[in-house]
Amino acid sequence: MPNDFTLSCPPPFTPRKTVVLGHGSGGKLSAQLIREIFLPAFDNPWLRKLDDQAVISIDGGRIAFTTDAFVVTPLFFPGGDIGELAVNGTVNDLAMSGARPVCLSAAFILEEGFPLEDLARVTQSMARAAAAAGVAIATGDTKVVNKGSADRMFVTTAGIGVVPEGVEISASNARPGDRVLLSGTIGDHGMAVMSRREGLEFDGAILSDTAPLDRLVEAMLAAGEIHALRDPTRGGLGTSLCEMAAASKVGVEIDARLIPVREEVRAACELLGLDPLFVANEGKLVSFVRAEDAGAVLAAMRQRPEGREAAIIGEAVAAHPGMVLMKTEIGGTRVVDLPFGEQLPRIC
Numbered sequence: 001m002p003n004d005f006t007l008s009c010p011p012p013f014t015p016r017k018t019v020v021l022g023h024g025s026g027g028k029l030s031a032q033l034i035r036e037i038f039l040p041a042f043d044n045p046w047l048r049k050l051d052d053q054a055v056i057s058i059d060g061g062r063i064a065f066t067t068d069a070f071v072v073t074p075l076f077f078p079g080g081d082i083g084e085l086a087v088n089g090t091v092n093d094l095a096m097s098g099a100r101p102v103c104l105s106a107a108f109i110l111e112e113g114f115p116l117e118d119l120a121r122v123t124q125s126m127a128r129a130a131a132a133a134g135v136a137i138a139t140g141d142t143k144v145v146n147k148g149s150a151d152r153m154f155v156t157t158a159g160i161g162v163v164p165e166g167v168e169i170s171a172s173n174a175r176p177g178d179r180v181l182l183s184g185t186i187g188d189h190g191m192a193v194m195s196r197r198e199g200l201e202f203d204g205a206i207l208s209d210t211a212p213l214d215r216l217v218e219a220m221l222a223a224g225e226i227h228a229l230r231d232p233t234r235g236g237l238g239t240s241l242c243e244m245a246a247a248s249k250v251g252v253e254i255d256a257r258l259i260p261v262r263e264e265v266r267a268a269c270e271l272l273g274l275d276p277l278f279v280a281n282e283g284k285l286v287s288f289v290r291a292e293d294a295g296a297v298l299a300a301m302r303q304r305p306e307g308r309e310a311a312i313i314g315e316a317v318a319a320h321p322g323m324v325l326m327k328t329e330i331g332g333t334r335v336v337d338l339p340f341g342e343q344l345p346r347i348c
Contacts, residue, residue, distance in 0.1 A: 202264055
């Protein structure tokens with residue numbers, strides 16, 4: 001009887017002397033870069049937690065501090081642009097600690113010859129996004145490099161937020177029994193960028209989901225006890241779940257049939273041979289919530305426009321700590337592992 005499948009081993013970690021695109025993927029190569037280069041050089045208690053922000057105690061209070069760089073190509077894509085993405089991405093990294101975002105910085109690296117009209121368009125988009133999130137862009141910097149030394153424009157943002165008293169959220173705080181809640185459909189941002197980059201047309205419009213999530217998190221905190229939060233950007237939902245399982249030393253079990261994916265996105269991923277589980281999002285979050293509060297938190301999420309398609313997709317378990325298992329659409333079980341390299345480079 002012919003064999004209907006083939007087995008293959010993942011590519012091994014091999015010594016590298018140069019940076020490759022996969023080092024920016026959020027997957028195994030990114031983790032290797034952090035573990036072997038950045039952590040040994042900068043090791044400290046805040047960085048060691050490997051959250052998307054550092055929560056720092058100052059004068060009896062706590063602030064969340066984060067920074068991010070944006071190199072997306074193209075700069076303008078269906079549903080957003082690099083400016084809106086930069087503001088929302090930094091606001092969301094702060095919100096994933098439960099913090100209330102207060103202010104941001106913005107630094108621009110511009111290539112000689114970049115149209116001032118496009119620069120104005122990006123900054124106006126950033127201003128609108130900051131106003132929508134209730135934050136100020138309080139400081140910044142601009143550098144110009146020779147033509148050919150950059151790809152039109154790069155943006156780096158940093159942000160500060162205030163963490164409410166009693167809120168203790170970290171990727172390392174998930175507990176067995178927690179329910180895993182997802183705020184909505186996955187893969188929208190990655191496929192929106194890819195469609196514009198490659199000039200692809202699909203049956204339905206695919207728009208980026210870029211959006212601020214701070215008010216959604218505020219509503220969730222008012223409804224119940226949240227242990228861990230992450231916005232699944234680079235590497236998608238699958239990567240975020242793997243990182244949270246490893247940080248918290250819990251097992252995670254999810255059901256693919258409960259994960260919302262737009263049909264247009266699913267079809268586009270099938271066409272391109274991509275797994276929606278590992279495609280970037282910019283306006284979604286995944287949370288680990290105390291089981292007793294999961295229903296109330298889900299209801300609160302669905303009252304917000306950012307969470308109206310929220311769903312409970314699984315739970316944390318004591319078994320197989322650090323491992324994510326997914327029940328497939330046909331009833332089997334697969335291990336969800338960090339991707340080795342980059343599915344979609346330059347996505348944020």
